[in-house]
Amino acid sequence: MSTTIHYENANFLRELAESLPSITQSKADLLQRLADEELTQAQYDDYLRHKIEHARGQRAAGLHFSNEEVEVEAIRRRVMLQRRAREAAL
Numbered sequence: 001m002s003t004t005i006h007y008e009n010a011n012f013l014r015e016l017a018e019s020l021p022s023i024t025q026s027k028a029d030l031l032q033r034l035a036d037e038e039l040t041q042a043q044y045d046d047y048l049r050h051k052i053e054h055a056r057g058q059r060a061a062g063l064h065f066s067n068e069e070v071e072v073e074a075i076r077r078r079v080m081l082q083r084r085a086r087e088a089a090l
Contacts (some may be wrong), residue, residue, distance in 0.1 A: 003049070006042030010035040 017023065017031035058064055065073075 003042045003045045006038045006045065010038035010042065013038065 013031045013035035017028045017035070020028075023031075055064075
């Protein structure tokens with residue numbers, strides 16, 4: 001589902017909960033909760049889309065690292081931290 005659909009669904013559910021004259025409070029609460037879930041999903045989709053666009057931009061600009069480069073850096077940092085821990089323990 002697209003983000004627009006989630007926002008439209010959330011608005012529709014809220015309007016429905018407010019406009020039905022014979023709706024019980026529990027049903028109105030359910031519609032509000034469903035609207036909140038739609039809104040949360042739309043916000044997450046927006047967040048994720050932004051992260052993907054940002055990552056693609058970095059990759060296009062050459063600002064990325066291979067898995068191997070990341071692993072080597074993690075090992076280097078781990079060794080450095082272990083050395084510092086040993087020195088602090090002495």
